[in-house]
Amino acid sequence: MNIADIALFKGLSNVDLAKVLGRLERRTLRADEMLFRAGDPGDGMYIVLRGRIALYVETDEGARRALTVLREGDMLGEMALLTGEPRSATAVAAAETELFEIGEETFRQLIEEHAMLSAYFIRLLSGRLTQTNARLTETREAETARIRHQAARWPAGVAEAMFAAAALPFADKPLLERAAGLASFDAALAADAELRAMIRQDPARPARVAVMPAVRAVLTELYVERHGHGARARLTHEAARYYAAEGDLAAAAAVLSDGGAWAELLALLEGGPAWGASGAAAQPREEAAAALEAAPGPPPARGRAGAAVRRRPEAALVLPSDLPPDLPPDLPLADLLARCPDERLFERPGLFAAYLDDCLARGREEGYVRFEAALETASARFDPAQTADLYAWGAEWCRRAERPHKALEYMRLAEAVAGTEPESAEQSLRTARDKLRDEQNRRLVEQAGALLGRGRLPLLVSLALALSGLLYFHFADPFPGLTRQGMDFIGIGLAAVVMWIVRAVPDYLVALFMAMLWVAGGVVQPSIALSGFASPSWLYMLFILALGAAITKSGLLYRFSLLALKLFPASYRGQFWGIVASGALLNPLIPSSSAKVGLGVPIARTLSEAMGFADRSRGMAGLSLTAMVFYGFTAPFVLTGSYTNVMALGMAGGTAGVSWFQWLIYALPAFLVFGGAMAVYMAWTFRRREPGRPIRTEVLDDQLKLIGRWTRSERVTAAAALGSIALLILQPLHGLDYAWVMLLGFAALVMFGVLDGQTLKAGIDWPFLLFIGVAFSFAEVAEKVGVVHALSDTLGARMAAFSGSPTLFLVSVVLLSFLVTLVVRDDAAVILLVVSTAGLAAQAGIHPWVLVFVILLSTDPFFFAYQSPTYLTAYYSAEGRSFTHRQGQLTALGYGLAVLLLTVACVPYWRWLGLIGGGG
Known part of the structure; x- marks a missing residue:
C-alpha cells in the first residue's frame, strides 16, 4: 500500500508526502504477535499497510471477545493517543502484518504542520464521541429491555408509528399516520400513558412530535431490525419530500441532515422548492424559519443577542450557485452540514461558501477548521476566483478572532491567486506561501537579531544618535587628510551604522536615505551616488537571485x-x-x-x-x-x-x-x-x-x-544552473563577464517558462537588491571623497606591527570581524570592514580576494544568537526544536577556531599563488 492511498494523508502534495514518509517508522509483526494490550499507555498510533490486526477485549474471566479485524489502510490506536487514555482493547496480528507507527511527538508535529490532518482528527474524534454516546445509551441494558418489552405489547399500527417517529428527528402526526397506516396517533397516545411519556410534543405546533432521546435509539434499532437500513433511508427521503411539499424547507433539511442523506440535502439546498413535489407552494420565509426554530430537539445556534441569526458577514464569500432565494434566510447551515463529508461539500463551492458564512456569523470554530482543510486541495477543487474568495473569508475570520497577522497572510494569498489562470494558480499559491514563510522566518530572525530590541524608545534613541552624528561631522572642522565632503560622508555613514545596529528601520531604506543625503548634502553627484545600480555586479546579483x-x-x-x-x-x-x-x-x-x-x-x-x-x-x-x-x-x-x-x-x-x-x-x-x-x-x-x-x-x-x-521545470532549472556554472568555470576561455553568463541562464529560464512574472515579483528579494546597489556605490563614494585613503593612513600607522606580517594582519582581521559583529551584523558589517581595511591589505601586499574571503568567513559568527542571521534562520526553520542555543554556542566555538586555523594554514599556499607578497 502506498502512503498516498492512506485516507489520513489525502490532499498532501507529493513533496509533503515524501517529508511525512521520512518521519514514519515501519514495523513488522509475525502472525499472533501482540501489538499492544488493553490498559497499555496510548503513546502511538498505527496504520495497517498489509496483513490484518485483530482487536479483542478481555472479560473478567480472562476470556477474549473479538471486536473486529482491521485490514490494509485501517488505523488503530489513534483514540488513546488523542485522548490520553490507556488502550481500550488488545491488538494482535492475525497474519504477518506491516504497519506505519506514528509516535506521540511525530503525531504532534504533523498536526501542527498540516491543518488538514488536524481537521481529519477533529472529525474523527467527533464521530467517535457520537458513537460512544450512542453506545452508552445502548449499554443501559435494563432500560433497553424495558423499552423493548413495552414495544412488543403495542398494536401493530402504533408500533410502526413509534418506530417511524424514532427514525426521524421529529415528525408530524399526519406523516406518521400515513407511514404506519394508523387511524389516529392522538388516540393511541390518549390510550397509553407510558407511550405519552416517550413523546415530546411541540407546543407551537401541536401536530409535531419527537421521540425522547433516551428512547429513540432503542426504537430506531427495532425499526432497522424489522425493516432494514434501506427502509429507514426511504422513510427519511419520504419525510423530506412531505415537508418540502408542505413548503417547510427548513424541516425537510433537518430531516435529511439527521438521516445522513447528504445527496438529497445538498440537492434541496441548491434547488430550493423545486426539489419538492411539483407545484407545491413554498411557505413564507418567516414561517419556514420559525418551523425549524420551533422543532423539537437541539435549538438552532444563536447569535450574541440571543436571537437566531443568519446574516451575510462583512466578508461573505461571493461564489456562483449560491443558496436559492426561496430558502429560509435563517437556515442553520452550520448545524445542517456539520457532519456532511468534506468531499461532497467541497464539490459545491457556492453552498460551501454559504456554510462558511453561517459559521462565521454564528462564531462556529469548525467552519475555520473545514476552511483550512479545503485550502489544502483548493487548486484541484476551486477556480482561482473561488480560491481567492476562500482566502478572503479566512482573512475576515482571523480579523474577528483578533489574529491580524494571520488575516494579513490570507489577504496576501488571496491577492496572489486572484486573476491568475487555473493552470498557474497552484504555482502562484505555492510561491506566495513560500514567500510568506520566508518573511515569517525573516521577521523572527530580525527580532532575535535586534541588539536593543523593538519599540519606540530604541527608535527614538537611534534617531537622536544618528542626527547628532550628522550635525557634528557637518559643522566640525575637517580632520587631517579629510575634506568637507569626506566629513559629511563619515557623518552620514555613522548615522546609517547606528540605524543598522538598532534595526528599527529596514536596512534597504536606511541605505536609500544614505544615498539621498550624499546628493542633498553635496557629497557627490547623483550619477556617482547611484553608480552601484549600473555595475555588472548589481546585474549579477539580480540574475543569480532569479x-x-x-x-x-x-x-x-x-x-x-x-x-x-x-x-x-x-x-x-x-x-x-x-x-x-x-x-x-x-x-x-x-x-x-x-x-x-x-x-x-x-x-x-x-x-x-x-x-x-x-x-x-x-x-x-x-x-x-x-x-x-x-x-x-x-x-x-x-x-x-x-x-x-x-x-x-x-x-x-x-x-x-x-x-x-x-x-x-x-x-x-x-x-x-x-x-x-x-x-x-x-x-x-x-x-x-x-x-x-x-x-x-x-x-x-x-x-x-x-x-x-x-x-x-526541474530539468530546465538544473540545466540552466549547471550550464551557468560550467560557463563560469570556462570563463578564461570565452572571456565573458560573469554577469553576462548569468544573464544567459536567466534568459533560458524565462524563455522556457520556468520564471514568470509572479515568480520574479515574489521570489526575488528586491529590498536586498536596493541595499546592494547603494552598497556598491558606498565604496566608490568613499574612494571619491578620500575617506579610503585617510582611513588607510590613520589605521596604517596604528597597525604597522600587523601590516608587516600578512599572517598577523589576517588573524587581526578575523578577530576584529568577530568584535564588529557584536554590534553590526550581516552585510553592513561586511561593508564597513571591507572599506576600512582594503587599503591596509593593499599596503601589506594582500590580494583583495584574500581579504574579502577572510572577512566573509569572519562576519557570520554565532557566539551569541543575535550575531548571525544564518544561525537564526537555521534555529527557526525547525521552530527551535532541533537544537538549543547552548549546543549552538559549542558549535560556534569550533567554527571560530576553524576560521582562525584555516587563515593561518593557508597563508603559505596563497603566497605560493602570488596572492600574498612581502615577508612574515
Missing part, C-alpha cells in the same frame, strides 16, 4: 539532497557524512545561506526523527548543526555560494581577474582545512549521543518515488 528563485520554486534542492543522502550508509555516521557531502555539493547552486540552511536543517531533523532521536537531543542537534554549518556557512568557498561574495569583492576592487574557477582554486585548501576541522569537532562534541536506529533505505526510496519523475 536563478535561486527558480531552484527554490522547482524543489530541485530537496531532490538533490535525498539523492546525495541515499549514497551514504543509513547509520548516524553515514548520514553525518552524507550531510557534509550534500551541503558541499549544493553550495554553488543557490546563492543564499539562509535558503540553504532553511532546507538542510529540516532535512537533518527528518533524518534524526527517523533514527528515533528526541527534540534537542545530542543526536538530533549533531545532525542539525552539521547541516547548518555545511549548508549555510560554507558559502564563501564558492563564488556562487552567496551573493554577498560578489558584493564584497566588488567593493574591494578585486572583481576583475577572479573567475569562478579561480575562486574555487584559491579557496579549495581552506575548505579542506575547514571541513576536516569542523567534521572532527562536530563528531567529537556530539560523540555521547543516544543510540539511534538505522534509517531504512526504503524510506529514502519511497520519498524519491513520491516526488516522482523529474518535471520539465
Whole structure:
C-alpha cells in the first residue's frame, strides 16, 4: 500500500508526502504477535499497510471477545493517543502484518504542520464521541429491555408509528399516520400513558412530535431490525419530500441532515422548492424559519443577542450557485452540514461558501477548521476566483478572532491567486506561501537579531544618535587628510551604522536615505551616488537571485539532497557524512545561506526523527548543526555560494581577474582545512549521543518515488544552473563577464517558462537588491571623497606591527570581524570592514580576494544568537526544536577556531599563488 492511498494523508502534495514518509517508522509483526494490550499507555498510533490486526477485549474471566479485524489502510490506536487514555482493547496480528507507527511527538508535529490532518482528527474524534454516546445509551441494558418489552405489547399500527417517529428527528402526526397506516396517533397516545411519556410534543405546533432521546435509539434499532437500513433511508427521503411539499424547507433539511442523506440535502439546498413535489407552494420565509426554530430537539445556534441569526458577514464569500432565494434566510447551515463529508461539500463551492458564512456569523470554530482543510486541495477543487474568495473569508475570520497577522497572510494569498489562470494558480499559491514563510522566518530572525530590541524608545534613541552624528561631522572642522565632503560622508555613514545596529528601520531604506543625503548634502553627484545600480555586479546579483528563485520554486534542492543522502550508509555516521557531502555539493547552486540552511536543517531533523532521536537531543542537534554549518556557512568557498561574495569583492576592487574557477582554486585548501576541522569537532562534541536506529533505505526510496519523475521545470532549472556554472568555470576561455553568463541562464529560464512574472515579483528579494546597489556605490563614494585613503593612513600607522606580517594582519582581521559583529551584523558589517581595511591589505601586499574571503568567513559568527542571521534562520526553520542555543554556542566555538586555523594554514599556499607578497 502506498502512503498516498492512506485516507489520513489525502490532499498532501507529493513533496509533503515524501517529508511525512521520512518521519514514519515501519514495523513488522509475525502472525499472533501482540501489538499492544488493553490498559497499555496510548503513546502511538498505527496504520495497517498489509496483513490484518485483530482487536479483542478481555472479560473478567480472562476470556477474549473479538471486536473486529482491521485490514490494509485501517488505523488503530489513534483514540488513546488523542485522548490520553490507556488502550481500550488488545491488538494482535492475525497474519504477518506491516504497519506505519506514528509516535506521540511525530503525531504532534504533523498536526501542527498540516491543518488538514488536524481537521481529519477533529472529525474523527467527533464521530467517535457520537458513537460512544450512542453506545452508552445502548449499554443501559435494563432500560433497553424495558423499552423493548413495552414495544412488543403495542398494536401493530402504533408500533410502526413509534418506530417511524424514532427514525426521524421529529415528525408530524399526519406523516406518521400515513407511514404506519394508523387511524389516529392522538388516540393511541390518549390510550397509553407510558407511550405519552416517550413523546415530546411541540407546543407551537401541536401536530409535531419527537421521540425522547433516551428512547429513540432503542426504537430506531427495532425499526432497522424489522425493516432494514434501506427502509429507514426511504422513510427519511419520504419525510423530506412531505415537508418540502408542505413548503417547510427548513424541516425537510433537518430531516435529511439527521438521516445522513447528504445527496438529497445538498440537492434541496441548491434547488430550493423545486426539489419538492411539483407545484407545491413554498411557505413564507418567516414561517419556514420559525418551523425549524420551533422543532423539537437541539435549538438552532444563536447569535450574541440571543436571537437566531443568519446574516451575510462583512466578508461573505461571493461564489456562483449560491443558496436559492426561496430558502429560509435563517437556515442553520452550520448545524445542517456539520457532519456532511468534506468531499461532497467541497464539490459545491457556492453552498460551501454559504456554510462558511453561517459559521462565521454564528462564531462556529469548525467552519475555520473545514476552511483550512479545503485550502489544502483548493487548486484541484476551486477556480482561482473561488480560491481567492476562500482566502478572503479566512482573512475576515482571523480579523474577528483578533489574529491580524494571520488575516494579513490570507489577504496576501488571496491577492496572489486572484486573476491568475487555473493552470498557474497552484504555482502562484505555492510561491506566495513560500514567500510568506520566508518573511515569517525573516521577521523572527530580525527580532532575535535586534541588539536593543523593538519599540519606540530604541527608535527614538537611534534617531537622536544618528542626527547628532550628522550635525557634528557637518559643522566640525575637517580632520587631517579629510575634506568637507569626506566629513559629511563619515557623518552620514555613522548615522546609517547606528540605524543598522538598532534595526528599527529596514536596512534597504536606511541605505536609500544614505544615498539621498550624499546628493542633498553635496557629497557627490547623483550619477556617482547611484553608480552601484549600473555595475555588472548589481546585474549579477539580480540574475543569480532569479536563478535561486527558480531552484527554490522547482524543489530541485530537496531532490538533490535525498539523492546525495541515499549514497551514504543509513547509520548516524553515514548520514553525518552524507550531510557534509550534500551541503558541499549544493553550495554553488543557490546563492543564499539562509535558503540553504532553511532546507538542510529540516532535512537533518527528518533524518534524526527517523533514527528515533528526541527534540534537542545530542543526536538530533549533531545532525542539525552539521547541516547548518555545511549548508549555510560554507558559502564563501564558492563564488556562487552567496551573493554577498560578489558584493564584497566588488567593493574591494578585486572583481576583475577572479573567475569562478579561480575562486574555487584559491579557496579549495581552506575548505579542506575547514571541513576536516569542523567534521572532527562536530563528531567529537556530539560523540555521547543516544543510540539511534538505522534509517531504512526504503524510506529514502519511497520519498524519491513520491516526488516522482523529474518535471520539465526541474530539468530546465538544473540545466540552466549547471550550464551557468560550467560557463563560469570556462570563463578564461570565452572571456565573458560573469554577469553576462548569468544573464544567459536567466534568459533560458524565462524563455522556457520556468520564471514568470509572479515568480520574479515574489521570489526575488528586491529590498536586498536596493541595499546592494547603494552598497556598491558606498565604496566608490568613499574612494571619491578620500575617506579610503585617510582611513588607510590613520589605521596604517596604528597597525604597522600587523601590516608587516600578512599572517598577523589576517588573524587581526578575523578577530576584529568577530568584535564588529557584536554590534553590526550581516552585510553592513561586511561593508564597513571591507572599506576600512582594503587599503591596509593593499599596503601589506594582500590580494583583495584574500581579504574579502577572510572577512566573509569572519562576519557570520554565532557566539551569541543575535550575531548571525544564518544561525537564526537555521534555529527557526525547525521552530527551535532541533537544537538549543547552548549546543549552538559549542558549535560556534569550533567554527571560530576553524576560521582562525584555516587563515593561518593557508597563508603559505596563497603566497605560493602570488596572492600574498612581502615577508612574515
